[in-house]
Amino acid sequence: MFILTKIADLVQIEPKHFSPFKPGYQALADNINAKYANKVIQKIGHCICLYDILASSDGLIGSGTGLVNVNVEFRLIVFRPFKGEVMIGRISSATVDGIYLRTHFFEDIWVPKGNLPEGSYYSPHEGCWVWKTGDAELFFDTQETVRFRVDEEDWHDQTPISAQPPSNEDDFAVKEKDVPYKIIATMEDAGLGPCLWWDGDDPMEEDA
Protein backbone atom coordinates (compact mmCIF):
# COMPACT_ATOMS: atom_id res chain seq x y z
CA MET A 1 0.00 0.00 0.00
CA PHE A 2 2.89 2.34 0.77
CA ILE A 3 6.12 2.87 -1.13
CA LEU A 4 9.24 4.94 -0.68
CA THR A 5 10.07 7.37 -3.46
CA LYS A 6 13.50 8.93 -3.79
CA ILE A 7 13.43 12.59 -4.80
CA ALA A 8 15.97 15.36 -5.27
CA ASP A 9 14.73 18.88 -4.75
CA LEU A 10 15.91 22.39 -4.02
CA VAL A 11 14.77 23.41 -0.57
CA GLN A 12 14.63 27.07 0.31
CA ILE A 13 14.76 27.95 3.95
CA GLU A 14 13.60 31.35 5.08
CA PRO A 15 15.92 33.13 7.50
CA LYS A 16 13.30 33.05 10.26
CA HIS A 17 13.40 29.27 10.22
CA PHE A 18 17.13 29.23 10.64
CA SER A 19 17.56 29.59 14.35
CA PRO A 20 19.51 27.80 17.05
CA PHE A 21 16.17 26.66 18.47
CA LYS A 22 15.17 24.84 15.37
CA PRO A 23 17.90 22.51 14.17
CA GLY A 24 18.77 22.52 10.48
CA TYR A 25 17.36 19.07 9.98
CA GLN A 26 13.99 20.17 11.32
CA ALA A 27 13.96 23.19 9.02
CA LEU A 28 14.61 20.96 6.01
CA ALA A 29 12.06 18.39 7.11
CA ASP A 30 9.35 21.01 7.68
CA ASN A 31 10.04 22.53 4.30
CA ILE A 32 9.81 19.22 2.51
CA ASN A 33 6.68 18.20 4.40
CA ALA A 34 5.00 21.52 3.73
CA LYS A 35 5.58 21.04 0.03
CA TYR A 36 4.71 17.35 -0.31
CA ALA A 37 2.61 16.03 2.58
CA ASN A 38 -0.96 15.14 1.61
CA LYS A 39 -0.37 15.99 -2.05
CA VAL A 40 -0.39 13.96 -5.23
CA ILE A 41 2.60 13.67 -7.57
CA GLN A 42 1.48 12.49 -10.98
CA LYS A 43 2.30 8.82 -11.66
CA ILE A 44 3.95 8.51 -8.26
CA GLY A 45 1.09 8.61 -5.79
CA HIS A 46 -0.39 10.40 -2.81
CA CYS A 47 2.47 11.65 -0.64
CA ILE A 48 2.21 11.06 3.08
CA CYS A 49 5.36 12.50 4.63
CA LEU A 50 9.14 12.62 4.65
CA TYR A 51 10.76 9.30 5.50
CA ASP A 52 14.42 10.26 5.67
CA ILE A 53 16.98 12.67 4.25
CA LEU A 54 19.77 10.94 2.36
CA ALA A 55 22.03 13.84 1.44
CA SER A 56 22.08 17.60 1.43
CA SER A 57 24.39 20.20 -0.09
CA ASP A 58 25.81 23.27 1.61
CA GLY A 59 23.35 26.12 1.85
CA LEU A 60 23.77 28.85 -0.77
CA ILE A 61 22.28 32.26 -0.29
CA GLY A 62 20.86 33.78 -3.44
CA SER A 63 21.04 37.48 -4.05
CA GLY A 64 18.11 39.59 -3.03
CA THR A 65 16.02 37.38 -0.80
CA GLY A 66 18.23 35.91 1.90
CA LEU A 67 16.74 32.47 1.32
CA VAL A 68 19.12 29.62 1.96
CA ASN A 69 19.11 27.19 -0.96
CA VAL A 70 19.92 23.60 -0.20
CA ASN A 71 19.87 20.70 -2.63
CA VAL A 72 18.42 17.74 -0.78
CA GLU A 73 18.00 14.08 -1.61
CA PHE A 74 15.32 12.42 0.43
CA ARG A 75 12.76 9.66 0.51
CA LEU A 76 9.02 10.15 0.91
CA ILE A 77 6.40 7.72 2.15
CA VAL A 78 3.86 7.57 -0.67
CA PHE A 79 0.44 5.95 -0.78
CA ARG A 80 0.39 3.93 -3.99
CA PRO A 81 -1.35 0.57 -3.71
CA PHE A 82 -0.29 -1.88 -6.40
CA LYS A 83 -2.63 -3.35 -8.96
CA GLY A 84 -4.38 -6.32 -7.40
CA GLU A 85 -3.80 -5.21 -3.82
CA VAL A 86 -6.61 -5.90 -1.38
CA MET A 87 -7.31 -3.03 1.01
CA ILE A 88 -9.80 -1.88 3.61
CA GLY A 89 -11.98 1.14 3.00
CA ARG A 90 -15.42 2.56 3.64
CA ILE A 91 -18.43 3.19 1.45
CA SER A 92 -18.89 6.94 1.26
CA SER A 93 -21.79 7.10 -1.20
CA ALA A 94 -23.58 5.20 -3.92
CA THR A 95 -25.06 6.18 -7.26
CA VAL A 96 -26.74 4.27 -10.07
CA ASP A 97 -23.32 3.96 -11.72
CA GLY A 98 -21.42 2.50 -8.81
CA ILE A 99 -20.05 3.04 -5.34
CA TYR A 100 -17.60 5.61 -3.98
CA LEU A 101 -15.20 4.38 -1.33
CA ARG A 102 -12.82 6.28 0.88
CA THR A 103 -10.22 5.70 3.51
CA HIS A 104 -9.66 8.15 6.34
CA PHE A 105 -6.93 9.92 4.40
CA PHE A 106 -7.76 9.25 0.74
CA GLU A 107 -11.17 9.84 -0.82
CA ASP A 108 -11.02 9.00 -4.47
CA ILE A 109 -11.80 5.33 -4.85
CA TRP A 110 -14.48 4.36 -7.34
CA VAL A 111 -16.14 1.01 -7.88
CA PRO A 112 -18.08 1.03 -11.18
CA LYS A 113 -21.22 -1.09 -11.26
CA GLY A 114 -19.53 -3.63 -13.54
CA ASN A 115 -17.09 -4.41 -10.73
CA LEU A 116 -19.80 -5.43 -8.27
CA PRO A 117 -20.80 -9.07 -7.80
CA GLU A 118 -23.21 -10.53 -10.31
CA GLY A 119 -26.82 -10.05 -9.31
CA SER A 120 -26.25 -6.64 -7.73
CA TYR A 121 -28.75 -3.89 -8.33
CA TYR A 122 -29.19 -0.32 -7.19
CA SER A 123 -32.06 0.31 -4.86
CA PRO A 124 -33.15 3.94 -5.22
CA HIS A 125 -35.40 3.54 -2.19
CA GLU A 126 -32.54 2.57 0.13
CA GLY A 127 -30.00 4.66 -1.75
CA CYS A 128 -27.51 1.83 -1.85
CA TRP A 129 -26.48 -1.22 -3.86
CA VAL A 130 -27.90 -4.62 -3.02
CA TRP A 131 -26.39 -7.98 -3.84
CA LYS A 132 -29.07 -10.59 -4.42
CA THR A 133 -27.62 -14.02 -3.97
CA GLY A 134 -30.08 -16.90 -3.86
CA ASP A 135 -32.81 -15.80 -1.47
CA ALA A 136 -30.60 -13.52 0.55
CA GLU A 137 -30.27 -9.80 -0.08
CA LEU A 138 -27.06 -8.22 1.12
CA PHE A 139 -26.77 -4.45 1.37
CA PHE A 140 -23.77 -2.26 0.55
CA ASP A 141 -24.76 0.19 3.29
CA THR A 142 -23.05 3.58 3.40
CA GLN A 143 -20.21 3.93 5.90
CA GLU A 144 -19.82 0.15 5.99
CA THR A 145 -16.23 -1.10 6.21
CA VAL A 146 -15.39 -2.98 3.02
CA ARG A 147 -12.59 -4.93 1.48
CA PHE A 148 -11.75 -4.04 -2.13
CA ARG A 149 -9.17 -4.86 -4.75
CA VAL A 150 -7.28 -2.19 -6.68
CA ASP A 151 -8.01 -2.60 -10.37
CA GLU A 152 -6.78 0.48 -12.20
CA GLU A 153 -5.43 3.95 -11.67
CA ASP A 154 -6.68 7.14 -13.19
CA TRP A 155 -4.31 10.11 -13.32
CA HIS A 156 -5.20 13.67 -14.17
CA ASP A 157 -2.54 16.30 -14.31
CA GLN A 158 -3.86 19.43 -12.63
CA THR A 159 -1.32 21.76 -14.16
CA PRO A 160 -3.14 24.46 -16.08
CA ILE A 161 -2.55 23.97 -19.79
CA SER A 162 -3.37 27.46 -20.93
CA ALA A 163 -4.34 30.74 -19.42
CA GLN A 164 -7.35 30.95 -21.73
CA PRO A 165 -10.71 30.43 -20.08
CA PRO A 166 -12.49 27.28 -21.27
CA SER A 167 -14.39 27.90 -24.50
CA ASN A 168 -17.70 26.58 -23.22
CA GLU A 169 -19.21 25.60 -19.90
CA ASP A 170 -19.13 21.85 -20.60
CA ASP A 171 -15.35 21.88 -20.72
CA PHE A 172 -15.26 23.59 -17.41
CA ALA A 173 -17.59 21.10 -15.74
CA VAL A 174 -15.58 18.12 -16.91
CA LYS A 175 -12.30 19.65 -15.78
CA GLU A 176 -13.57 20.24 -12.29
CA LYS A 177 -14.58 16.65 -11.74
CA ASP A 178 -11.19 15.13 -12.50
CA VAL A 179 -9.22 14.41 -9.38
CA PRO A 180 -5.43 14.07 -9.69
CA TYR A 181 -5.28 10.44 -8.64
CA LYS A 182 -8.24 8.09 -8.61
CA ILE A 183 -8.25 4.39 -7.83
CA ILE A 184 -10.67 2.20 -9.74
CA ALA A 185 -11.49 -0.76 -7.53
CA THR A 186 -13.44 -3.97 -7.71
CA MET A 187 -15.61 -5.80 -5.17
CA GLU A 188 -16.63 -8.62 -7.45
CA ASP A 189 -14.77 -11.60 -6.01
CA ALA A 190 -15.58 -13.75 -3.01
CA GLY A 191 -14.25 -12.18 0.18
CA LEU A 192 -14.60 -8.62 -1.13
CA GLY A 193 -17.32 -6.18 -0.10
CA PRO A 194 -18.49 -5.43 3.45
CA CYS A 195 -16.21 -7.23 5.94
CA LEU A 196 -19.20 -8.18 8.06
CA TRP A 197 -20.48 -10.48 5.32
CA TRP A 198 -17.38 -12.60 5.36
CA ASP A 199 -15.87 -12.40 8.79
CA GLY A 200 -18.88 -13.75 10.63
CA ASP A 201 -18.41 -17.49 10.62
CA ASP A 202 -14.91 -17.87 11.95
CA PRO A 203 -14.55 -21.44 13.14
CA MET A 204 -11.78 -20.44 15.51
CA GLU A 205 -14.13 -18.21 17.48
CA GLU A 206 -16.74 -20.89 17.78
CA ASP A 207 -14.15 -23.10 19.42
CA ALA A 208 -13.23 -20.42 21.88
Added chain:
Amino acid sequence: MVTLTESIAIRLSFQFLLVTMKILEAQSAQLVNYEVYQHLLELRKSEQALEPEKRPPRNLKTVVTELIEYLEAAPSPLGSKPYPYKDDTMSKLFFKLREFKLTKAEILMIVNLRPTKPESLNTIVEEFETRFPDEDVQQRIVDVIVEALGSPDGNAERQAMTDDANQARQDAQDAIDRGDDDHDMANGA
Protein backbone atom coordinates in the same frame (compact mmCIF):
# COMPACT_ATOMS: atom_id res chain seq x y z
CA MET B 1 31.23 30.71 -4.42
CA VAL B 2 28.22 30.99 -6.65
CA THR B 3 29.00 31.01 -10.33
CA LEU B 4 26.97 33.04 -12.76
CA THR B 5 25.13 30.03 -14.19
CA GLU B 6 24.38 28.75 -10.74
CA SER B 7 22.95 32.04 -9.63
CA ILE B 8 20.82 32.17 -12.76
CA ALA B 9 19.64 28.66 -12.03
CA ILE B 10 18.78 29.62 -8.48
CA ARG B 11 16.89 32.69 -9.59
CA LEU B 12 14.98 30.74 -12.19
CA SER B 13 14.03 28.22 -9.58
CA PHE B 14 12.34 30.92 -7.53
CA GLN B 15 9.84 31.24 -10.30
CA PHE B 16 9.42 27.59 -11.20
CA LEU B 17 9.45 25.92 -7.84
CA LEU B 18 7.95 22.66 -8.98
CA VAL B 19 10.51 22.22 -11.72
CA THR B 20 13.23 21.76 -9.13
CA MET B 21 11.74 18.44 -8.11
CA LYS B 22 13.45 15.46 -9.67
CA ILE B 23 12.28 11.91 -9.15
CA LEU B 24 15.40 9.80 -8.67
CA GLU B 25 13.63 6.53 -8.06
CA ALA B 26 9.86 6.18 -8.33
CA GLN B 27 9.76 3.19 -6.04
CA SER B 28 12.85 2.44 -4.01
CA ALA B 29 11.06 0.17 -1.53
CA GLN B 30 7.69 -1.07 -0.39
CA LEU B 31 6.61 -0.58 3.19
CA VAL B 32 4.18 -2.64 5.21
CA ASN B 33 1.53 -0.79 7.19
CA TYR B 34 3.37 -1.59 10.41
CA GLU B 35 6.48 0.28 9.28
CA VAL B 36 4.47 3.32 8.24
CA TYR B 37 2.57 3.23 11.53
CA GLN B 38 5.80 3.13 13.55
CA HIS B 39 7.19 6.04 11.57
CA LEU B 40 4.04 8.11 12.14
CA LEU B 41 3.99 7.42 15.88
CA GLU B 42 7.60 8.53 16.21
CA LEU B 43 6.88 11.60 14.15
CA ARG B 44 3.95 12.50 16.37
CA LYS B 45 6.03 11.98 19.50
CA SER B 46 8.84 14.23 18.30
CA GLU B 47 6.26 16.85 17.29
CA GLN B 48 4.72 16.99 20.71
CA ALA B 49 8.13 17.72 22.21
CA LEU B 50 8.35 20.92 20.16
CA GLU B 51 6.93 24.24 21.21
CA PRO B 52 3.65 25.16 19.50
CA GLU B 53 5.11 27.79 17.17
CA LYS B 54 7.73 25.33 15.94
CA ARG B 55 5.25 22.57 15.21
CA PRO B 56 5.36 21.20 11.68
CA PRO B 57 3.10 22.28 8.81
CA ARG B 58 -0.64 21.76 9.01
CA ASN B 59 -0.99 19.59 5.89
CA LEU B 60 1.40 17.13 7.51
CA LYS B 61 -0.58 17.10 10.72
CA THR B 62 -3.83 16.40 8.86
CA VAL B 63 -2.53 13.48 6.89
CA VAL B 64 -0.68 11.97 9.85
CA THR B 65 -3.76 12.12 12.08
CA GLU B 66 -6.02 10.65 9.41
CA LEU B 67 -3.60 7.92 8.49
CA ILE B 68 -3.10 6.84 12.10
CA GLU B 69 -6.90 6.70 12.46
CA TYR B 70 -7.12 4.57 9.34
CA LEU B 71 -4.39 2.18 10.44
CA GLU B 72 -5.99 1.71 13.85
CA ALA B 73 -9.56 1.22 12.66
CA ALA B 74 -11.02 -2.30 12.80
CA PRO B 75 -10.33 -4.76 11.27
CA SER B 76 -6.72 -3.58 10.92
CA PRO B 77 -4.42 -5.71 13.09
CA LEU B 78 -2.61 -2.52 14.12
CA GLY B 79 -5.63 -1.49 16.14
CA SER B 80 -6.25 -4.85 17.76
CA LYS B 81 -5.31 -5.83 21.27
CA PRO B 82 -2.92 -7.31 22.17
CA TYR B 83 -0.77 -5.43 19.69
CA PRO B 84 0.36 -8.17 17.29
CA TYR B 85 3.65 -6.76 15.97
CA LYS B 86 7.02 -6.89 17.67
CA ASP B 87 10.44 -6.13 16.27
CA ASP B 88 11.11 -9.70 15.20
CA THR B 89 7.55 -10.60 14.14
CA MET B 90 8.17 -9.88 10.46
CA SER B 91 11.41 -11.79 10.09
CA LYS B 92 9.92 -14.82 11.85
CA LEU B 93 6.82 -14.73 9.67
CA PHE B 94 8.78 -14.30 6.44
CA PHE B 95 11.02 -17.19 7.37
CA LYS B 96 8.14 -19.54 8.05
CA LEU B 97 6.17 -18.52 4.97
CA ARG B 98 9.13 -19.20 2.71
CA GLU B 99 8.27 -22.85 2.11
CA PHE B 100 4.90 -21.92 0.57
CA LYS B 101 6.50 -19.86 -2.21
CA LEU B 102 4.11 -16.94 -1.92
CA THR B 103 4.88 -13.81 -3.93
CA LYS B 104 6.15 -10.63 -2.32
CA ALA B 105 2.83 -8.90 -2.93
CA GLU B 106 0.93 -11.71 -1.27
CA ILE B 107 3.15 -11.67 1.79
CA LEU B 108 2.75 -7.91 2.01
CA MET B 109 -1.03 -8.27 2.07
CA ILE B 110 -0.84 -11.10 4.62
CA VAL B 111 1.17 -8.88 6.96
CA ASN B 112 -1.20 -5.94 6.48
CA LEU B 113 -4.54 -7.75 6.62
CA ARG B 114 -3.81 -10.79 8.79
CA PRO B 115 -6.07 -13.40 7.17
CA THR B 116 -6.80 -16.06 9.78
CA LYS B 117 -8.86 -18.53 7.79
CA PRO B 118 -8.43 -20.18 4.37
CA GLU B 119 -11.37 -18.24 2.89
CA SER B 120 -9.69 -14.92 3.62
CA LEU B 121 -6.43 -16.17 2.14
CA ASN B 122 -8.33 -17.10 -0.99
CA THR B 123 -9.12 -13.41 -1.55
CA ILE B 124 -5.50 -12.37 -1.22
CA VAL B 125 -3.57 -15.21 -2.81
CA GLU B 126 -3.95 -15.60 -6.54
CA GLU B 127 -5.13 -19.04 -7.74
CA PHE B 128 -5.20 -20.15 -4.13
CA GLU B 129 -7.20 -23.33 -4.69
CA THR B 130 -5.00 -24.37 -7.61
CA ARG B 131 -1.69 -23.65 -5.94
CA PHE B 132 -2.68 -25.10 -2.57
CA PRO B 133 -5.27 -27.78 -3.31
CA ASP B 134 -4.48 -29.65 -0.10
CA GLU B 135 -6.61 -28.39 2.79
CA ASP B 136 -3.93 -29.34 5.29
CA VAL B 137 -1.48 -27.05 3.54
CA GLN B 138 -4.07 -24.25 3.57
CA GLN B 139 -4.54 -24.76 7.27
CA ARG B 140 -0.75 -24.81 7.83
CA ILE B 141 -0.39 -21.39 6.20
CA VAL B 142 -3.17 -20.06 8.41
CA ASP B 143 -1.52 -21.58 11.48
CA VAL B 144 1.78 -19.89 10.65
CA ILE B 145 0.02 -16.52 10.33
CA VAL B 146 -1.92 -16.97 13.57
CA GLU B 147 1.22 -18.06 15.40
CA ALA B 148 3.11 -14.97 14.27
CA LEU B 149 0.39 -12.31 14.32
CA GLY B 150 -2.24 -13.78 16.64
CA SER B 151 -5.91 -13.92 15.72
CA PRO B 152 -8.46 -11.15 16.01
CA ASP B 153 -11.17 -11.02 18.62
CA GLY B 154 -13.92 -11.48 16.04
CA ASN B 155 -16.79 -10.20 18.16
CA ALA B 156 -14.97 -7.09 19.32
CA GLU B 157 -13.85 -6.42 15.76
CA ARG B 158 -17.33 -6.72 14.28
CA GLN B 159 -18.72 -4.58 17.08
CA ALA B 160 -16.07 -1.93 16.40
CA MET B 161 -16.87 -1.94 12.67
CA THR B 162 -20.59 -1.62 13.35
CA ASP B 163 -20.01 1.18 15.85
CA ASP B 164 -17.69 3.02 13.47
CA ALA B 165 -20.27 2.82 10.69
CA ASN B 166 -23.08 4.01 12.96
CA GLN B 167 -20.95 6.84 14.27
CA ALA B 168 -20.07 7.93 10.75
CA ARG B 169 -23.75 7.83 9.72
CA GLN B 170 -24.66 9.85 12.80
CA ASP B 171 -21.97 12.43 11.99
CA ALA B 172 -23.23 12.68 8.42
CA GLN B 173 -26.80 13.11 9.65
CA ASP B 174 -25.74 15.73 12.18
CA ALA B 175 -23.98 17.68 9.47
CA ILE B 176 -27.15 17.66 7.36
CA ASP B 177 -29.29 18.66 10.35
CA ARG B 178 -26.96 21.50 11.20
CA GLY B 179 -27.13 22.73 7.65
CA ASP B 180 -30.92 22.57 7.58
CA ASP B 181 -31.50 23.91 11.06
CA ASP B 182 -29.49 27.09 10.82
CA HIS B 183 -32.71 29.05 10.82
CA ASP B 184 -34.20 27.24 13.82
CA MET B 185 -31.00 27.54 15.81
CA ALA B 186 -30.90 31.24 15.20
CA ASN B 187 -34.48 31.50 16.47
CA GLY B 188 -33.77 29.33 19.47
CA ALA B 189 -30.76 31.41 20.46
